[in-house]
Amino acid sequence: MTFESLNPATDEVVGTHQVHSAAEVDAAVARARAAAGWWAELGPAGRADRLNQWKVALTRRSAELAAVVQAETGKPRADAMLEIILAIDHTAWAARNAARVLRRKRRSPGLLMANQAATVEYLPLGVIGVVGPWNYPVFTPMGSIAYALAAGNAVVFKPSEYTPGVGQWLVDSFASVVPEQPVFQLVTGFGETGAALCRSGVDKIAFTGSPGTGKKIMATCAETLTPVLIEAGGKDALLVDADADIAAAADAAVWGGISNAGQTCVGVERVYVHTRVYDEFVAAVVAKARAVEVGSQIGPITMPAQVDIIRGHIADALARGGRALVGGEGSGRFVEPTVLVDVPEDSLAVREETFGPTLTITKVESMDEAIAKANDTRYGLGGTVFSRSNGTALARRLRSGMVSVNSVISFAGIPSLPFGGVGDSGFGRIHGPEGLREFARPQAVTRQRFRAPLVLTTFARSKKVDDRVAKLVSLLHGRR
Structure with a gap:
């Protein structure tokens, strides 16, 4: 089954695209799951190199992409170029800063756990489903796509049914610099295809659209406790x-x-x-x-x-x-x-x-x-x-x-600034360090450096130890 995208200014047919079924969406996510491991193993430097190659391709072919945007949205060429330029700049920032933002960092263990070394780092979630809008079909979804890729995830992208050609162009251009694995894939269709993506086992859904559709996305994702990022408009x-x-x-x-x-x-x-x-x-x-x-x-x-x-x-x-x-x-x-x-x-x-x-x-x-x-x-965007x-x-x-x-x-x-709102405008953030962390999971790790004089995590703990700990806590926290 297929559908046509039209130029809203002329009603001219711009392209014909497939309506992907739930089974086809599941297959795309399965391919992404395998590709995600390969993409993660490239490491921050390897991923940054590929994203920078993509940035160059987007820049050199921006006029070509602008023509697709103009054909599917009807917006003036200058407006299409503006959103592409912003998307390129955001892609460059994500590639340049992901390693710094997500790398392992030390945390203070505190006095009670002074014998432990404490760290936290942000690891890829795995596969991200992105459901994009039609009004800014490059800039808006790229705020999720580029940041999710920079954080080490594979992406399955469902663009609006009004701008599927833009989504296809983005996926094809990425494949030209990352031909080895289907790290960034496209599924097209209507609401049923989006619902299938929500149920497909992705590790997170990033959605931009109306509050009404955002609530449907959340309800569907709740069936599998799939986390969501919602950007749902404003006033x-x-x-x-x-x-x-x-x-x-x-x-x-x-x-x-x-x-x-x-x-x-x-x-x-x-x-x-x-x-x-x-x-x-x-x-x-x-x-x-x-x-x-x-x-x-x-x-x-x-x-x-x-x-x-x-x-x-x-x-x-x-x-x-x-x-x-x-x-x-x-x-x-x-x-x-x-x-x-x-x-x-x-x-x-x-x-x-x-x-x-x-x-x-x-x-x-x-x-x-x-x-x-x-x-x-x-609203509160x-x-x-x-x-x-x-x-x-x-x-x-x-x-x-x-x-x-x-x-x-x-x-x-x-x-570098986070983008998102409150209330019916949604929750979660794209862009900036916050946007990178939206597509990663924090992992806390402790490592014992030496045996503590007061061991708390044992059944062999004596009353004497308990008394000393109680006295220590009183000295630390019992006075204003």
Whole structure:
């Protein structure tokens, strides 16, 4: 059985791909299991060498990959290249830092166990199943794939059914530098294929997608106690303080909310602006949003069902007293940039993830009010703060996994920073040292260096020993 991937801008057939059955998924995982041992035995230096070769291949063939991304998502070539460039940089960081982050390190044994040498190191889990999204089909899954590979695991990748060609390209390019074993494999299909991957015996699932699908992934993985990493979208807010650089804040709001046609998990969807600069900010946003060219600067909505959701949110906002200063209309798969004001906080456009090129802008009397409204959501992925004097303090008050101060989405471009959220935005982290450790298991090892004068782990322990230990503990911990 096969299915077709389509260009969302033209409905042209881009490619035909197999719908992999549960048996075929199981076979892929079995092959990965054998390959994982070989990949782990290469050691950190050997794996880093292969990953660096892959990085070179990705870089030299980036225009080719961008064409595949553009064909399957409809996004402009420049946007496709941007996510590829970020993925390359993250791959380079993972290859360069895995050995340092995961290597064996000494830990203090403490006084009671002073005769022991204590160490901890992070070892590969084995086989990682990655379920990727369609909105950033290179950058987002590579945050799991590259880090899992760098940590010594094999990977079985199930891309979105909207972007299977991108997944195939990534797997084929990796095979060109690692031809010996199927370390990185592809399975394609729909929800049933993803469920089969969850049940296949992989050692962990890394998922990016909607909260609803994330809950299904967790429920399926619970059947076998397979651990999961979930990145499940957001409803990110941008805060504009009275002392903010208004031109920069407006530019960040428009790019953060409208780039990639708003189909960005850490994109800006809500803006809270101090009353003293509200009018100036709104005027700047309106001017910038009107200048965005649909079709050349932003592409179509990739997933057909999302169009109705976006338009439903806009219609609900307008019906409840909101005003569209820009946009509010559109036809087909292209949705024009839409700037909404006077939108009630309990409307769909404020409460639910829109995942389209829309912004709601709300006036606040203080940054305390802005923080309260920004945090009044079940999501908690990213956030943005513009303030010349208070940015960091405000950032720390946001209930989110990541915050950019006086810029937008910058945290995603820094490979050393962990990426992930709280609440309905999920849990676990990709990127950075935390991302490497997500795909490894900590192993604690103790080694006795000499026989202790007070041996605690024996039935031959005397009352005299117990008394001495009790006295020692009292001296160590009994005083404030």
